[in-house]
Amino acid sequence: MSKIIFNEHQMKLLENNENVDHVSERSIAYTPAFKIKAVKENLEGKAPSQIFIENGFEIEIIGAEKPRSCLKRWRKTFKQFGEEGFLTERRGKGSTGRPTSEEVSVEDNLRKAEARIKYLEAELEFLKKFRRTRKAGIKEEKVTKSEKFTLIEQIIRKYRIPRMVTYLCKMAGVSRSGYYTWIKADHKRAERLENDWKDYELIKEIFDYKKGRAGTLVIKMILENDKNVIMNHKKIRRIMRKFNLVTKIRQMNPYRKMAKANQEHKALPNILNREFGQDVPGKVYLTDITYVYYGSGRPAYLSCVKDVSTREIVAYHLSTNLKMDIVYHTLKKLGQSFKGMVHPGAILHSDQGFHYTHPEFQKRVKKMKLIQSMSRKGNCWDNAPMESFFGHFKDEVDYAECQTFNELKRIIGGYIEEYNNERYQWTLNKMTPAQYRSHLLAA
Incomplete structure (x- = not known):
């Protein structure tokens, strides 16, 4: 499983791509048509990353290794089953024949069992996330209503179980009407996320130029002096935290002492005495x-x-x-x-x-x-x-x-x-x- 965890904004950007079927926090399900197209272009000599970029994917979001690993898996499927391998569900031998009435009954029972499993998985995942703690032995983190609504919406979208809204709202201790009001305000949140994304791109440009060694105040000064952009340092800190921009921090490195002076060497008094607050150049x-x-x-x-x-x-x-x-x-x-x-x-x-x-x-x-x-x-x-x-x-x-x-x-x-x-x-x-x-x- 990928180590990359997509945030809400990244998930929505990916879902807007016509080559994506659905997205979860850790994975992307691509359309069969895109898989077939990607394999054919790759077999013709086109690089995996180039294929993904040309089809609207941002490598910074999905990760540099994703195109290569996907094409490796898809080529294997294509070699074994051809295009049909992407268009039908393969179970065991990948047969695509018309099922008998007995098989229909089996498949119907299987769908019911899968629905039950999804329901239980959703319930388990919701409880796990809702009851998260900072560290073992520390008081539980307070979860805001917005976080609860986001969690409910993610679970419903991931498992495709819209009829669980009432149940999940009751479990989370929020009202069903509040959830739907929050859903209706999605365009406002999207607008806010879009603004954050634009600010993030400005901050990321400076962060990358400084090789990850620029902190909040350094970024603020560069924005004001070089980009003519005024941005509150608290906002910069929030966006860096939101998009996982972690500044590299200098670790303490003891200074190696010089060779000990011999007797003819003379140490002098500390005249400066840490008075570093000078305001006269050259003093x-x-x-x-x-x-x-x-x-x-x-x-x-x-x-x-x-x-x-x-x-x-x-x-x-x-x-x-x-x-x-x-x-x-x-x-x-x-x-x-x-x-x-x-x-x-x-x-x-x-x-x-x-x-x-x-x-x-x-x-x-x-x-x-x-x-x-x-x-x-x-x-x-x-x-x-x-x-x-x-x-x-x-x-x-x-x-x-x-x-x-x-x-x-x-x-x-x-x-x-x-x-x-x-x-x-x-x-x-x-x-x-x-x-x-x-x-x-x-x-």
Whole structure:
């Protein structure tokens, strides 16, 4: 049985397709004519997915594997029974001859038995769904009237037993008249579902572009800034929940500690003291190094400097080793970004890693007229914004797929360019870091 579960809107879209006989939450019954047509086209060389798309099916709804599995099954039937195999009910040997009076009596009894089975199955399924619970041992979930009416309608349509309305309504504790009033309002619900579907397509476009890593607030900002669409974040969250768009969440990944500093290295006080709420560009910078593995597990090391006030990555350097040159090159690029203008009392904050406690590094920082600050030992929260950037970077960049160092260099450079100039951030008044820097300078 398919793992895909169709929602109400998807079921109605599928039922509107002329090639579909009926639909349940987990399966689609296709018309015999479509099956015959699909098999013939497939035997002529047309791909299963192409056949389904040309006949009005959306692969995103039915699933990418559905066309292939269906054609495989239908070709087997066609080979064994021909077209007749799709036009008549096959029992055992697939005979299609006219039944005798004795067989008619048997078939009549069989239909009655099937009707009884359907009735019992419907009753069992209704009770199972109606009495659902969140988890074992937790108080039962409250079911709304609309949910009850939807459930009754699904059961009746699935088992084709319209005479069970009164019975099911009584079992669910709702009125029969209320059910029919709800049925009459179907066009309003369909209109609402259609509107939700249009909003879903907008959200899905952004969700896919961000490779499933965009949350509600990120989607809201992109809609407003790039699509000129105003949508409440609660509505975005509701639609994402309704259509099963689950954001990939970063898992905690402990940062590997650098080599312990020797005695000549000197740790400095934590001057910044987590005062990350700066509103002057160039006043406070954070720096750190992270590991990046590419190709077949080869390591590379990314050193970055971040402006606390604008969240902008103002300098970075990628290296294949952890020699001191990695931080020297980063400092040089930071100096180039100053363009001869250094904010009086500007701070460069880091952890107590080997590179930052090195006497030569500290000497170069002083020469640049920067005040050096360091996190407390073993306390990553003292450099949290920098750690946060590395976390988002590792979530959103498929660096492990890079086969060469130059390829890795290009993809990281592209991401940082996008981060600085295209990534809207909720706490930056919904601006990009570059836009927010211009905003602060103009204020």
